[in-house]
Amino acid sequence: xxxxxxxxxxxxxxxxxxxxxxxxxxxxxxxxxxxxxxxxxxxxxxxxxxxxxxxxxxxxxxxxxxxxxxxxxxxxxxxxxxxxxxxxxxxxxxxxxxxxxxxxxxxxxxxxxxxxxxxxxxxxxxxxxxxxxxxxxxxxxx
Amino acid sequence: xxxxxxxxxxxxxxxxxxxxxxxxxxxxxxxxxxxxxxxxxxxxxxxxxxxxxxxxxxxxxxxxxxxxxxxxxxxxxxxxxxxxxxxxxxxxxxxxxxxxxxxxxxxxxxxxxxxxxxxxxxxxxxxxxxxxxxxxxxxxxxxxxxxxxxxxxxxxxxxxxxxxxxxxxxxxxxxxxxxxxxxxxxxxxxxxxxxxxxxxxxxxxxxxxxxxxxxxxxxxxxxxxxxxxxxxxxxxxxxxxxxxxxxxxxxxxxxxxxxxxxxxxxxxxxxxxxxxxxxxxxxxxxxxxxxxxxxxxxxxxxxxxxxxxxxxxxxxxxxxxxxxxxxxxxxxxxxxxxxxxxxxxxxxxxxxxxxxxxxxxxxxxxxxxxxxxxxxxxxxxxxxxxxxxxxxxxxxxxxxxxxxxxxxxxxxxxxxxxxxx
Numbered sequence: 001x002x003x004x005x006x007x008x009x010x011x012x013x014x015x016x017x018x019x020x021x022x023x024x025x026x027x028x029x030x031x032x033x034x035x036x037x038x039x040x041x042x043x044x045x046x047x048x049x050x051x052x053x054x055x056x057x058x059x060x061x062x063x064x065x066x067x068x069x070x071x072x073x074x075x076x077x078x079x080x081x082x083x084x085x086x087x088x089x090x091x092x093x094x095x096x097x098x099x100x101x102x103x104x105x106x107x108x109x110x111x112x113x114x115x116x117x118x119x120x121x122x123x124x125x126x127x128x129x130x131x132x133x134x135x136x137x138x139x140x141x142x
Numbered sequence: 143x144x145x146x147x148x149x150x151x152x153x154x155x156x157x158x159x160x161x162x163x164x165x166x167x168x169x170x171x172x173x174x175x176x177x178x179x180x181x182x183x184x185x186x187x188x189x190x191x192x193x194x195x196x197x198x199x200x201x202x203x204x205x206x207x208x209x210x211x212x213x214x215x216x217x218x219x220x221x222x223x224x225x226x227x228x229x230x231x232x233x234x235x236x237x238x239x240x241x242x243x244x245x246x247x248x249x250x251x252x253x254x255x256x257x258x259x260x261x262x263x264x265x266x267x268x269x270x271x272x273x274x275x276x277x278x279x280x281x282x283x284x285x286x287x288x289x290x291x292x293x294x295x296x297x298x299x300x301x302x303x304x305x306x307x308x309x310x311x312x313x314x315x316x317x318x319x320x321x322x323x324x325x326x327x328x329x330x331x332x333x334x335x336x337x338x339x340x341x342x343x344x345x346x347x348x349x350x351x352x353x354x355x356x357x358x359x360x361x362x363x364x365x366x367x368x369x370x371x372x373x374x375x376x377x378x379x380x381x382x383x384x385x386x387x388x389x390x391x392x393x394x395x396x397x398x399x400x401x402x403x404x405x406x407x408x409x410x411x412x413x414x415x416x417x418x419x420x421x422x423x424x425x426x427x428x429x430x431x432x433x434x435x436x437x438x439x440x441x442x443x444x445x446x447x448x449x450x451x452x453x454x455x456x457x458x459x460x461x462x463x464x465x466x467x468x469x470x471x472x473x474x475x476x477x478x479x480x481x482x483x484x485x486x487x488x489x490x491x492x493x494x495x496x497x498x499x500x501x502x503x504x505x506x507x508x509x510x511x512x513x514x515x516x517x518x519x520x521x522x523x524x525x526x527x528x529x530x531x532x533x534x535x536x537x538x539x540x541x542x543x544x545x546x547x548x549x550x551x552x553x554x555x556x557x558x559x560x561x562x563x
Contacts, residue, residue, distance in 0.1 A: 035374060038371040083363055
């Protein structure tokens with residue numbers, strides 16, 4: 001299974017404080033472990049939300065909102081995508097992560113949807129429709 | 143450890159999956175016997191199952207398992223050491239080995255542990271073992287899979303796998319297979335054996351069909367994981383990166399290669415929007431690493447380079463068939479085989495037209511190795527169809543339908559035969 005592992009933002013990370021040298025070294029070592037264990041597919045850190053934008057959808061209307069965003073604990077400061085056997089394995093790996101922030105911090109793990117999750121609801125017709133949409137998206141991204 | 147295991151047991155299962163290979167690798171270094179090392183590791187696992195639900199998972203579960211297993215090893219040798227001289231000698235090694243492992247425990251991922259894993263992988267894939275035994279032992283020792291899981295994944299009764307593993311360990315002990323990373327002339331052949339085992343596991347998972355036990359497709363992930371681990375342990379081996387690239391790119395298509403009704407979808411008919419861009423990116427990066435190591439590309443890297451040509455094409459029409467033909471030429475020179483030749487024929491037909499492809503295919507019809515290979519008449523039928531020689535095409539599609547073992551494929555071929563009327 002594939003999971004997204006998200007490091008939640010803190011007041012410090014939102015303030016743009018860079019991690020100390022020791023934490024950077026620990027994180028580097030941890031990332032190396034993830035790579036060597038063959039589970040890390042991708043991962044990166046994100047700049048604070050004051051560099052971000054939000055697009056709000058209301059019916060046909062689109063509104064662009066500039067960062068920073070208020071709800072610090074719901075923001076993401078970094079992420080990985082891991083390939084693991086089970087949620088428990090992801091939890092075990094996450095527990096081995098050095099505390100990614102100076103103070104209290106949280107890591108959230110969310111499994112990816114798999115085609116099977118849609119079950120009977122995902123009929124061949126719906127699949128065909130989704131396929132068409134994806135095709136068009138791919139054509140546009142060329 | 144069943145699927146219905148309680149929460150702490152599932153946690154221990156996860157820890158085991160993370161730690162078992164390093165644990166067994168470290169133990170083999172000390173006791174020099176794969177069977178004994180695995181028994182000791184199992185003892186440590188049982189101790190964990192007994193104690194952790196009460197005491198909680200220790201802060202460093204890997205170190206806990208290692209020190210528990212090491213204590214068991216010392217007990218084992220004390221117990222048997224009186225009786226046999228051989229064990230006395232091993233007992234001395236364990237005292238020396240203890241220091242090694244204590245140091246190894248300090249750093250969680252130092253070179254020593256890397257070497258342990260690499261040595262273990264080379265032992266599990268040793269040519270003295272049958273290919274089936276290599277596969278079972280690799281999944282068991284390095285993949286952290288249980289005998290039950292391996293049996294389910296390979297659609298084989300559990301006692302068969304259990305026996306295979308027992309015999310394999312005995313063979314390794316009897317052959318006194320040294321615990322080492324092979325160097326020199328031997329190394330290339332040994333690496334090819336390891337890569338062969340990993341790719342076999344991958345293909346077993348890749349050939350899983352809808353309705354199969356989910357353990358089967360999971361083999362693809364196990365193989366990829368082993369490949370990625372190996373790439374970290376042996377970064378100077380171009381073919382390791384080549385195999386990883388090949389597996390990443392093939393795995394990228396897994397969502398597109400089965401239609402909604404469960405039937406296989408041919409590469410050219412696949413919805414490329416469903417290809418996994420993350421895995422393609424990883425595959426192309428691995429291929430670049432294989433090329434960067436230098437030297438001419440080996441068979442895995444060449445196959446990966448061919449797969450990369452498809453991966454880079456957003457639409458089937460964008461495919462660089464001339465490059466694919468050149469890569470197949472190189473592959474045919476390196477590993478000549480009728481199957482490679484048949485694939486080359488398809489590429490040539492796409493690059494230079496069906497006539498050119500048919501020329502190569504017709505030379506293959508006399509090939510004994512392909513006599514009952516359904517893809518030969520399937521390809522020939524397709525080329526004849528494109529050339530408008532419908533009556534001949536029909537005969538080939540029907541022959542292919544007769545030869546295939548796969549019912550869905552048979553239907554596909556009979557449909558094509560019917561269209562030749």
